[in-house]
Amino acid sequence: MEFSFASRNSKSIRLYSQTMIAVEPTSGNFFLRAERCCRSLKSITTKMPNTIIAVHSQQLTFSMWAVFFLFLCTLHISVDASKRKRNDFDDLEALLEHIDEKNDDDPLEKDAIGSRVIRERPCQTHLCGWGKECTVDKTNGPSCECISKCPELNGGLADKVCSNFNETFDSLCDLYRERCLCKHEAEECSNKAYAKLHLEYLGECKQLDECTDELMEQFPARMADWLFQVMRELKKRRELNNMEWEELIAAAEQDDEKKHVYPVIWKFCDLDIKPHDKYVSHHELIPITAPVIPMESCIKPFLIQCDVNNDGNISIKEWGKCLGLKDGEIQERC
Secondary structure, X not given: OEEXXXXXXXOEEEEEEEEEEEEEEEOOEEEEEEEEEEOOOOOOOOXXXXXXOOOOOOOOOHHHHHHHHHHHHOOOOOOOOXXXXXXXXXXXXXXXXXXXXXXXXXXXXXXXXXXXXXXXXXXXXXXXXXXXXXXXXXXXXXXXXXXXXXOOOXXXXXXXXXXXXXXXXXXXXXXXXXXXXXXXXXOOOOOHHHHHOOEEEEOOOOOOOOOOHHHHHHHHHHHHHHXXXXXXXXXXXXXXXXXXXXXHHHXXXXXXXXXXXXXXXXXXXXXXXXXXXXXXXXHHHHXXXXXXXXXXXXXXXXXXXXXXXXXXXXXXXXXXXXOXXXXXXXXXXX
């Protein structure tokens, strides 16, 4: 399976899929389902001006679209780790804004031929965040502006997303285009409040199931068991990409007391990536919450309550306690 970043020049950045584990809760329990999804850029055929993100979604299931977004949330873009994380989903927007910044470490900049290409086609290597496109300014430099029009998809349910205003948008591009317009107070902005628009979950907005006290009480054990199943499956597929984690999950498979300890710690480290500062912020939780909220209404309130001191960050201690680990079981392994 292959996704494309389609540009106006019909060129593409090819993304080769790798196996990832998605979850499907049924009757309050998690069951694993293997899906093909994008995890890393394996081959870039070309980058063209005004690149627009689009997905060939004719046969995409909801979960495939979900894991595609997970990839986008985990692109290795440069983020200043010293910047303070805020207690708000605008953290995600700050992450996306960094895409617009020029990467001075781009090897093309240091190459004579590459430098000439950049001068002639400044948007070729300049990436813009969701809802934006690259344009050439008066100084012949690249600039990210609100995208004039999002690419047309097939209009299926797999494309739609739900915002924090409980309004459905046709695509992520449309959602972030609206946010961009309102943030810059453009005439096309339909609601000034949309300057704070962000993704709530994938799929159309709907009436979510109630997260009852009973379900919330059961959730830590369900989530810990889910993480164990995911980690074990990734080990089988040799996709943990870390020998230490493979050894730890192998030990957990033989010892019930470790069964939920190591997977819980592993997932914390897996989420703590941008920035890697030994804390998990709200935007770093999106890879868990965005695809799962429509099916598991307790996940967001559960993870919010893990932030005991309400500082916008979840420490390894808060994470471990929240998922039922004892003090002696919580270890720093990131």
